[in-house]
Amino acid sequence: MMIPARLVLAVQDSRYVEPLLNYVHESSYGSALQVTAFTRVESFLHYMDSGETPNLVVGDADMLESWLSRGKASVPWLLLSEGPSALSLMEGCDSTPKYQPLPQLLDIMVTRCRRSGGTLEKLNSGSTPVIGIVSSLGGSGKSTIAMNMAKQLGVLGLRVFYLNLESVNSSALFPSGSVGMEGSFSRLLYDVKASQESASETELSIAHYIIRHHGLKCDSFEPSFNVKEISEMTVDDTSLLLTSLISCHHYDAIVVDTEGDSGERLQAVLEQAGLLIWVLLDDLISMHKSGVWLDQLELKSPALFGSVRKRSRFIVNRYTGQLVNGLPRKDMSIDGVLPYIPSWKQLHREDLLLSSPIYQREVLKLCQQLLEGSGIMPVHAGGGK
Structure with a gap:
């Protein structure tokens, strides 16, 4: 059984987040990705400070800028781009269009997770609650x-x-x-x-x-x-x-x-x-x-x-x-x-x-x-x- 990669989705628009999560669960991507979603900056930053280490952070410009402004990121990240922004113009920025067919978007996420070794990480260190x-x-x-x-x-x-x-x-x-x-x-x-x-x-x-x-x-x-x-x-x-x-x-x-x-x-x-x-x-x-x-x-x-x-x-x-x-x-x-x-x-x-x-x-x-x-x-x- 493939062990899912751990992905953090940080997007302020809940109308974008919920359909994406539903699609993941109802498709074959559910066995490849474990997604933790945030629509509030404070909750997202608290999670990233908690010691949890996801394989990839995917987010919109505002959420990612709030996180990255606090220092060098130790976790790979992917910008959901809606056009030019300070973040998208930053050297080394990895981005993909925010609005595109979901299978195409999720393929990109899975590929980025594999690059970071996501499929090798054990999802649960202990017993399932x-x-x-x-x-x-x-x-x-x-x-x-x-x-x-x-x-x-x-x-x-x-x-x-x-x-x-x-x-x-x-x-x-x-x-x-x-x-x-x-x-x-x-x-x-x-x-x-x-x-x-x-x-x-x-x-x-x-x-x-x-x-x-x-x-x-x-x-x-x-x-x-x-x-x-x-x-x-x-x-x-x-x-x-x-x-x-x-x-x-x-x-x-x-x-x-x-x-x-x-x-x-x-x-x-x-x-x-x-x-x-x-x-x-x-x-x-x-x-x-x-x-x-x-x-x-x-x-x-x-x-x-x-x-x-x-x-x-x-x-x-x-x-x-x-x-x-x-x-x-x-x-x-x-x-x-x-x-x-x-x-x-x-x-x-x-x-x-x-x-x-x-x-x-x-x-x-x-x-x-x-x-x-x-x-x-x-x-x-x-x-x-």
């Missing part, structure tokens, strides 16, 4: 959060896998665009069982079960409609599936969508996730159930509870501006909120759940806040939308 989205009750908006988070991380330029472990897969409402993969998750579960029963302990191969979910802008498995099969997944089955996704070293993040009563599947996620995002609602039932659930985990498995508590972040979904109900435990605190979207109350088109500008903006903020704060993985974005 697993982000578990959990809730103690149904109807909290957990799946909406998980899918929007996977999509927004993908828009940032990260390679994301969305794993749905619900008995009834919510993502089935959003067609993936894949063809001929019906029933593939059932075959994958058969392989999972067979791999564990094999005396030779054959390594589980998942590559041919992975699909590109165009609606979510990330990879996934084709949804299964066999509730019984999924309900019978054990801790070992789920752990093997997660381990196989991690060990392929193809993803920057794995977002796992669970359900409150998923039993052994949830147990595996609680054990393996590097970050657990608990979804709360500001009502008595949600707070009560969340408190009881954590109380029971602490009583039955104190060691696991202690580990889970360290990796947990609590967010309130459908927040209206003021928290009315108190938290059920003294060791809980609110780490973030996501807004109430009134138009979703009478939703008649499922795709609107993934296209609310307000909700997407707040999910993106939450991703930056929680993931940077956790130390699991850095998330950098311009935030200029």
